[in-house]
Amino acid sequence: MPEEVDDAAEAGPPLEDPVDLTLDILRHSAAHLMAAAVCELFPGTQYDVGPSIEDGFFYNFLLPEDRHLTDADLADIAARMGELVKRRVPYRREVLPRDEARRLFDEMGQKFKVAIIDRLAPDVSSVSVYRTGDFIDLCRGPHVPDSGTLTAVKLLRVAGVYWRGDERNPQLQRVYGTAWFSPADLAAYLDRLAEAERRDHRRLGRELEMFHFDASAPGMPYWLPNGVIVLNELIDFWRKDHRARGYHEVMTPLINEKVLWETSGHWDHYRDDMFLFPVDEQTTYGLKPMNCPNAHVIYNLRRHSYRELPLRYSDIDPLHRFERSGTLHGLLRVRKFMQDDAHIFVTEEQIEEEYARILEITRVYYGIFDLDYSLRLGTRPADFMGDPETWDRAEAALLRILEANAGIPFTVEAGEGAFYGPKIDILMKDAIGRSWQTGTIQLDFQQPRRFGCEYIDASGAPRTPVTIHRVIYGSLERFIGILLEHFAGQLPLWLAPVQVEVVPVQDDVEAVMDCARNLVERLEAAGLRAAVSDSPGNRMQARIRDAELRKVPYVVVVGKRDVERGDDVVTVRDTRRGGTEQRSAPDLITLLNEEVTSRRPS
RNA sequence: GCCGACGUAGCUCAGUGGUAGAGCAGCGGUUUCGUAAACCGCUGGCCGGGAGUUCGAAUCUCCCCGUCGGCUCCA
Numbered sequence: 232m233p234e235e236v237d238d239a240a241e242a243g244p245p246l247e248d249p250v251d252l253t254l255d256i257l258r259h260s261a262a263h264l265m266a267a268a269v270c271e272l273f274p275g276t277q278y279d280v281g282p283s284i285e286d287g288f289f290y291n292f293l294l295p296e297d298r299h300l301t302d303a304d305l306a307d308i309a310a311r312m313g314e315l316v317k318r319r320v321p322y323r324r325e326v327l328p329r330d331e332a333r334r335l336f337d338e339m340g341q342k343f344k345v346a347i348i349d350r351l352a353p354d355v356s357s358v359s360v361y362r363t364g365d366f367i368d369l370c371r372g373p374h375v376p377d378s379g380t381l382t383a384v385k386l387l388r389v390a391g392v393y394w395r396g397d398e399r400n401p402q403l404q405r406v407y408g409t410a411w412f413s414p415a416d417l418a419a420y421l422d423r424l425a426e427a428e429r430r431d432h433r434r435l436g437r438e439l440e441m442f443h444f445d446a447s448a449p450g451m452p453y454w455l456p457n458g459v460i461v462l463n464e465l466i467d468f469w470r471k472d473h474r475a476r477g478y479h480e481v482m483t484p485l486i487n488e489k490v491l492w493e494t495s496g497h498w499d500h501y502r503d504d505m506f507l508f509p510v511d512e513q514t515t516y517g518l519k520p521m522n523c524p525n526a527h528v529i530y531n532l533r534r535h536s537y538r539e540l541p542l543r544y545s546d547i548d549p550l551h552r553f554e555r556s557g558t559l560h561g562l563l564r565v566r567k568f569m570q571d572d573a574h575i576f577v578t579e580e581q582i583e584e585e586y587a588r589i590l591e592i593t594r595v596y597y598g599i600f601d602l603d604y605s606l607r608l609g610t611r612p613a614d615f616m617g618d619p620e621t622w623d624r625a626e627a628a629l630l631r632i633l634e635a636n637a638g639i640p641f642t643v644e645a646g647e648g649a650f651y652g653p654k655i656d657i658l659m660k661d662a663i664g665r666s667w668q669t670g671t672i673q674l675d676f677q678q679p680r681r682f683g684c685e686y687i688d689a690s691g692a693p694r695t696p697v698t699i700h701r702v703i704y705g706s707l708e709r710f711i712g713i714l715l716e717h718f719a720g721q722l723p724l725w726l727a728p729v730q731v732e733v734v735p736v737q738d739d740v741e742a743v744m745d746c747a748r749n750l751v752e753r754l755e756a757a758g759l760r761a762a763v764s765d766s767p768g769n770r771m772q773a774r775i776r777d778a779e780l781r782k783v784p785y786v787v788v789v790g791k792r793d794v795e796r797g798d799d800v801v802t803v804r805d806t807r808r809g810g811t812e813q814r815s816a817p818d819l820i821t822l823l824n825e826e827v828t829s830r831r832p833s
Numbered sequence: 834g835c836c837g838a839c840g841u842a843g844c845u846c847a848g849u850g851g852u853a854g855a856g857c858a859g860c861g862g863u864u865u866c867g868u869a870a871a872c873c874g875c876u877g878g879c880c881g882g883g884a885g886u887u888c889g890a891a892u893c894u895c896c897c898c899g900u901c902g903g904c905u906c907c908a
Contacts, residue, residue, distance in 0.1 A: 289903095302838060390903030391836020398905045402835060405903075433901095437844080446881080446899050504907085550908090555834050556899090558906065570908070647907095656908090668908055706908045737865050768864080769871085776869035790867055804868060811868065 252375065254412070258283035260322060260375040261384045261410040262290045267320075267366035268311035269406070273298065278368070279343040279394065279403055285664075286420065287409035291392060293343075293401075300404050305386045308406070312384065315364065319379035323362045324372055332358045332369065343394075344369045383417040384410040430662040432715035433561040439720060439728070439782060441711075442562065450559040450566030451551075452708060457728035460760070461711055462569075464726050465704065466547060468830075469571045476592070478545040478573055483525035485548065489515040494681055495524035496616050500650040504552050520552040523651075523675070523700055526574035527682040530696075535686040537578060540696060541585050545573035547707075562712035563667055569707045575699040576684065582674065582697060586632045586655075589672050589701050593657060596703050600714060600723070601832045604669070605640045607656045608633055609647030616650050617677045625674045626653045649700075651677040657705065662716040669705035669713065674698075718833070720782045721807050725827045730754075731761040732783045734774040736790025738767055746789050750801065750816060757820045759827070779806050785823065807833050 262281035265288075270276050273294050281290030294300065327335065329348065336344035347369060348358065361370045363378065375381065386408040394400035411417040428434070436442045441458035444451070454462060470480065489507075492498040497505065497520070506518040519525070526544050535542065547569045554566050577585050597604055608629055611622045626648075633641045633655065641655075648654055657670035675698040678684075685693040704710040714722065724730055731754055733747045747763045754761035764774040771788060778786045786804040793801060803819060804811045814822070 299836070388902055389837050392904045393835080396905075398835080402904080404836060407903075444900090449899070552907080555906065557834060557836095557904085559900090564907075568908070671908070702908075704908095709908055734868080735865095736867050739865055743865095768862090770864085770866055772866085772868065773870050774868095779869055786868080788868060792867075802868075806869095 252380070252412075254410075255283045256373055256375060257380065257412065258288040258410045259370075260378075261381050261408060262288040263322070263361060263363050263366065263368055263370070263374065264312050264315055264320075264378055264381055264384075265308060265386065265406060265408060266290045266292070266368065267315060267363045268308045269300075270366055272304075272307060272311055275340075277341055277343055280347070281368075287387070287407060289405050289407045291343075291394075291403045291405045293403050300389045300406065302389065305389065305406065309384075309386050312381075312386075316378050316381050316384075319377045320364045321377040322372075322374040324359055324374070325362070326357055326359050328357050329355060332360060335360070335367070336369065339367070381410060383412065383414045384408060385417060385421075424663070427662040430716045430719045431561075432563070432662075432712040435715045435720040436562065436712075438780070441715075441728075444561075448567075449556065450554060450564070452562060452565060452567065458711070460728045461714075461722065461726050462707060465707060465710070466571075469547075469704070473543075473545050473571075473573070476543075476588075477541075478543040480545045480547075481526070481529055482546055482548060483522065483529070484519070486516045486518050487525070489517060491524050491528070492517050495527070495678055496651060496681060497521070497524065500614055500616060504554070506551050506553050518551045519548070520550055521700075522546050522548055522550070522570070522572045523574055523678055523698070524682075527678055527684060527698070530574075530576055530679075530684050531682060535576070535696075537686050537688045537694075540577050540686060541581055541699075542576040542696075543573055544575075545571070547571060562708040563661060565706070565708050568709070570702040571704045571707065572700075572702050575701065576679070576686070576696040577699060578686070578688075578694070579697055582628055582699070583632055583635075585699055586629070586672060587635070589699070589703075590632070590636055592703055593670060597657075599830050599832065600717065602659060602713075602717060605642070605658045606633060606636075607641060607647065607658055607668075608643045609649070609654045609656060610643065610645050611653065612646045612648050612650060614650055615648070617652075617680075621676045622648075622653065625676060629653055629655055629674060649673050649675075651675045654700075657703075659713050661713060667709060667713065669710055670703045671701070671705065673700040675700060721784070721833065722782070723830060723832050724784050724823065725830050727782070727784050728760065729762055729781070729783045730759050730823065730827070731785045731787060732764050732778045733761065733787045733789060734764040734771055734778065736771045736788060740791060740794075742794045743790055746794050750787065750789065753816060754820060754823075757824055759820070759823055775804065782806070787819070 259282060262283065266278050266281055269292055270278065275295030277293040279291035281288065292300070329351070333345055333348045336348065358369060359371060361368050361372060361374055386406060388407050390405045390407065391402045392405045394403055409417065409420060411420060436458070439457055440455050441461065442455055443453040445453060489498060501520060505520050507515055509515045529544060530542070549567060549569050551567050554564060558564055559566070575585055610626050611619070615622065652673055652675040654671050654673035656668045658666050659669050660666055679696050679698050684696055686696050688694045733750050735743045735747045737743050751761045751763050764778065766774055766777060775786055784807055786806060787801045788804070789801055799816045800813055801816060801819065802811050803814050
C-alpha cells in the first residue's frame with residue numbers, strides 16, 4: 232500500500248505498554264518478527280523501517296553483498312517466522328539514553344537506524360528498543376508480549392523502494408505482509424482481494440470487449456465498439472450539458488512546433504513527459520500532453536472585453552504523455568487519453584464564483600454515478616513557474632473555496648500543484664482501494680502572461696486574465712476504468728453497450744423469430760440499443776447465461792406461448808437486480824426510456 | 834526508469850531437458866427446449882522475440898519487448 236511513512240515516526244520517546252491488543256500493534260509486531268527472520272537468514276542485513284499499514288505491514292531491507300530477495304525467499308522467511316512463533320519469543324523492551332542507543336546501532340553497522348536517531352528532535356533524550364530473540368529494533372512500541380500471538384500472518388510480495396522515498400537515493404527492498412487476529416480473518420481478507428480482482432477493469436474490459444492494449448502501443452488503448460458506445464455516451468452528455476452552461480467547444484492541432492511549448496513553459500517543465508520528434512534540422516514537433524497552450528492561442532485571435540469574461544473554451548482532443556513504462560496501469564494510467572477539458576479565462580475577481588460553478592458541475596456529474604470522492608489542494612511544487620507571491624495569493628483563494636464547500640472532505644498536499652499553478656483535485660478509489668485523481672480544477676496566472684493574453688477592463692486599460700484549467704471526468708479512459716470497477720461491469724442503462732437483448736425460446740419457429748425481431752425494431756425505433764440473441768442452436772438457458780455474462784441489463788424472452796397469446800406482453804429479466812416480470816412491450820419501452828433519460832445509476 | 838514476478842490456443846490454465854495438452858470460446862452436425870451452460874465431432878500453437886548451452890530447449894543461461902505487484906512520477 233502506498234502509505235505515507237515518516238521514517239522517523241517509529242522512534243521517539245517510549246510509549247507505555249498497551250492495554251488492549253490492536254491490529255496495529257499485531258501488524259507492527261509481525262513486521263519485527265519478519266525482520267528478525269530476515270536477519271537470521273541473511274546475516275549482515277541492514278534494516279530500515281517497518282510500520283503497520285492499512286491491511287498489513289512492511290519492512291525495508293538492504294541485504295549484504297548486493298543480494299536481492301526473490302519470491303522464493305519469502306517462503307523461507309515465512310518458515311523461519313513460523314518457527315519463531317512456535318517458540319513464543321518474548322518482545323522485550325528497554326529504554327536507553329539516546330547516545331547509548333546510537334552507539335549500539337552504530338556498532339551493529341545499522342546505519343539506517345543511526346540515521347533515524349540523528350533525525351530525532353533535539354529534546355529527545357532517551358529512546359526505547361525492542362528485542363525479539365537476537366533481533367534488536369529501535370522502536371517506540373507497543374508490541375505483543377510474545378511471538379505466539381502471530382498466528383495469522385502471510386507475506387505477500389517484495390518491492391523495490393527508494394530510501395526515504397527519494398528516487399536519488401539507493402534502492403532498498405520492501406517485503407509486504409498482512410496479519411490478522413485469526414486465520415479466519417486472514418482468509419476473509421484474501422477472499423476480499425479475490426473479489427476485487429473480479430471487479431478489475433482490465434479483466435472486465437477484455438470480457439466485455441470494451442478495449443484492448445497491444446504490445447506495439449503500450450499505454451494506448453484500442454477502443455472497441457462496446458467501449459466506444461460508453462465513451463460517446465459520456466461525451467454526448469458532457470457536450471450537450473456544457474453547451475448549456477456557456478462553454479464553447481474547440482478543436483486544435485495534436486502536434487505543435489517546439490516554439491509553442493517554449494512559450495507555454497512545457498519545454499522547460501514538462502519536456503520529459505512529452506513525445507517529441509524532429510522533422511528536419513531546424514524543426515522539432517511535440518505531441519500535445521495538454522490542451523492549454525492551444526487554448527491560449529485561440530484566446531489571442533482577437534481583442535477581448537471584460538464583458539466577455541468568463542470565456543469558456545472546452546475540448547476533448549486526444550492527449551499523449553510519455554509516462555514511464557513501470558507506471559502504466561490499464562485504463563487508469565495510460566499514455567494516450569482524452570479529457571473533458573476546458574480553459575476558462577476570467578478576471579481575478581471572478582475566480583471564486585467560477586470555481587463554485589465548476590464544483591457544482593462536479594457534484595452533479597459524480598452524483599449521477601453515485602460516486603464518492605474527496606478533494607485535494609495541491610500547492611506550489613519545487614519546479615514552479617512564476618513568483619511565490621502570486622502563488623500564495625492563488626493558494627489562499629483555493630483554500631477559501633474549499634472551506635466554503637464544507638461537506639466534501641479535502642486535504643492539502645504541499646508541492647502537488649501543477650508547474651503553472653495550484654489546483655484542486657478530485658480523488659477516487661479503485662476496486663482494491665488505490666486512490667486515483669480524476670477531475671482537477673487548476674488556477675493559472677502564468678500561461679496567460681506568457682502568451683500575452685489581455686482583456687480591456689471597464690476603464691479601458693489592458694489587463695491579464697487568469698486561466699482556469701478544469702476537467703470533471705478527468706481522463707475519460709481513467710473515468711471509465713473507475714466506473715467499470717465501481718459498477719463491477721454492470722453499467723447504468725444509459726451507458727450499457729447493449730441495453731436489451733431479446734432471446735427466442737424456439738429459434739426455428741418463424742413466428743417466434745418475427746416476434747423477436749419486431750420487438751427489437753420497436754426498441755430501436757424508440758432510441759434503445761437492442762439486439763436479438765444471435766447464437767443459433769443454443770438453448771434459451773445458454774442464451775440467457777451469455778447475456779448475463781456480457782452484463783446486458785435487460786433480457787426479454789419470447790416464445791411460442793407469447794406469440795399464441797398475441798397480447799404483446801413479454802417476460803423481462805432484470806439482470807442487475809435479479810428476477811423477472813411480465814410487461815407489455817409499450818410499457819417496457821416507456822420504462823426503459825425513462826431510465827435512460829434520468830440516467831439512473833442502476 | 835528501479836526492485837520482484839509472470840508471458841504456452843481467442844480466454845482460463847496444465848506441462849522442469851526427449852513426439853505441445855485440457856476446459857471454455859469458434860466451426861460442422863444433431864436437438865427446438867420457457868429464465869445462468871443440451872449432445873457428438875472438428876479446427877485451432879514462430880510455447881512473447883532474439884542469441885547461446887545441449888545429440889535434443891516451452892523447460893537451462895543471457896539480452897530485448899510486454900504484462901502484473903510495488904517504488905518514484907502523474908489525469
